[in-house]
Amino acid sequence: MSETLPTVLDIEASGFGRGSYPIEVGIARPDGTTCAFLIQPLDEWTHWDPKAELLHGISRERLHREGFPVRQVARWLNDELSEEGKAYSDSWGYDNTWLSLLFHHAGMLPGFRLEALRILLSEDQQALWSDTKEAVIAERGIHRHRAGEDARLLQLTYQRTQQLCQ
Template sequence: MSSAIPFIFLDNEASSLTTDSYPIEIAWVRQDGSNECFLIRPEPEWTDWSEQAEALHGLSREQLMKEGHPASEVAARFLCDVKGARLVSDAPPFDRAWLETLCGVAGKTTPVIHPVLEAWVEALRTHEGSSAQEEAALLTRVRRMEESRRKRRHRALPDAQELWRIWKDLGGR
């Protein structure tokens, strides 16, 4: 039982976890495994920065200024690519706030973001006829994968790909 509306697996990295934070990297993975990833050049008014966050993702503000793409271009590309899809994330409130900041630069409305658990549950439903023991084993595997994923350095593309891989391993199509 698969929905006709495709999932897109989303992850952002940000300047900090404060209310003044902004997105510095965005990645999304489509159901077929293809993906996009962009470093985002901070807008002049985006000044918040956390050294703790930098230690987690390994991106410096200087690197973003040199290698980042203009926020309005990233927003336009993202919004074009995700139109008509169900965006899922492992941290919807944070990702929504960062997308509001990003989409705001382009004067666009932020799409809805759902918890990734929705995609994983839907993928599990494709195992009709599997036993409760088999489903429990799959969920245990998901928990272990999620725990190991959270211990690694945070970067948007590997994190979004890991959300997609779990979905795929659970039977996502």
């Protein structure tokens, strides 16, 4: 298949709302490969929602043990995404806020824009989205709420809805 897939970015976080921060960022590249990094929380990042941990399954202790420094993750994102110049997210409001927080604390500017995935979707694709996404999860046995796998899920759902609407 020769179509180019959009680059999709997904972020898992310590919770939602005030005080939450990014704990994992993942991307699905146009060729379908994925990559994700856990993020070491900064000392001032103290908010932790046990309900969020139940969803993503990542403990704060694991972040301290296996996570990468904020600046290193920001540098990696710029290295990955600067050439293309943009990535897409299905939760733009949250993901853009967490991305801004990451880059602010890294003392860097993002070399790319994050845009809402829905701007790529036709009305027909939007109508099929939810059912198609559930079908892809079931077929592929995707583990939800991990950044790399969620980014790939969104990319595959985009591709399938595009095929169904042709």
